[in-house]
Amino acid sequence: MPGQSxxxxxxxxxxxxxxxxxxxxxxxxxxxxxxxxxxPLETEPLCWRLREPSAGNFC
Incomplete structure (x- = not known):
């Protein structure tokens, strides 16, 4: 989540x-x-949102 701490x-x-x-x-x-x-490096996100994986995709 870019810009969110x-x-x-x-x-x-x-x-x-x-x-x-x-x-x-x-x-x-x-x-x-x-x-x-x-x-984190300047280009890395601070926070990641967890979501249900789509069919056939990894978590």
Missing amino acids: AAGLITAGYDIKAAVPGGLWVQKDREVYYCNSGR
């Missing part, structure tokens, strides 16, 4: 569900994101 998601009402080395899992209703807590 863990702090931005938390202030938008997402709850921290788990803190793991290198990142956070945050959730609001059925939307779940993994956000890294390190220093």
Whole structure:
């Protein structure tokens, strides 16, 4: 999710569900994101949204 940080998601009402080395899992209703807590390169996303895989695709 380009431009979205863990702090931005938390202030938008997402709850921290788990803190793991290198990142956070945050959730609001059925939307779940993994956000890294390190220093990503400028072109890397800060948070990734988890989705149901499409038929024939990998998670």
